[in-house]
Amino acid sequence: MFDGDGGASLCFDDGGGSGSGPVIRGVIYLIYGLIVMFLFRLVTRSIVRFFAAPADVQRRARRPGPRAAEDLVRDPICNTYVPRSRALAAFVQGHEEHFCSEACRDRARATATRAS
Numbered sequence: 001m002f003d004g005d006g007g008a009s010l011c012f013d014d015g016g017g018s019g020s021g022p023v024i025r026g027v028i029y030l031i032y033g034l035i036v037m038f039l040f041r042l043v044t045r046s047i048v049r050f051f052a053a054p055a056d057v058q059r060r061a062r063r064p065g066p067r068a069a070e071d072l073v074r075d076p077i078c079n080t081y082v083p084r085s086r087a088l089a090a091f092v093q094g095h096e097e098h099f100c101s102e103a104c105r106d107r108a109r110a111t112a113t114r115a116s
């Protein structure tokens with residue numbers, strides 16, 4: 001059991017008290033390390049929670065706003081909101097209007113020429 005394998009460093013007949021000192025110190029350092037790691041984890045977890053929650057709320061709050069309002073234009077003939085990329089743009093009585101279809105655009109031009 002004591003003849004020269006891995007246990008040689010913990011030899012008991014090696015100067016009495018001085019042998020157990022470093023081992024206990026190492027154990028204390030290990031425990032300190034574990035406590036510090038535990039506290040560090042606790043702190044980082046609470047920080048992550050603290051910062052993650054408001055960001056999530058902001059993301060949820062922002063989502064419907066710009067997408068719904070950003071690129072929609074109103075067709076003045078049928079009062080439909082059309083995405084700007086799909087809308088038909090035409091100048092009616094000097095200013096640009098957007099329409100959902102050619103029919104609405106033609107009707108707007110017809111009423112404009114009738115009115116003037």
Ligand SMILES: [Zn+2]
Pocket residue numbers: 075077078079080099100101104
């Ligand atoms: Zn329309």
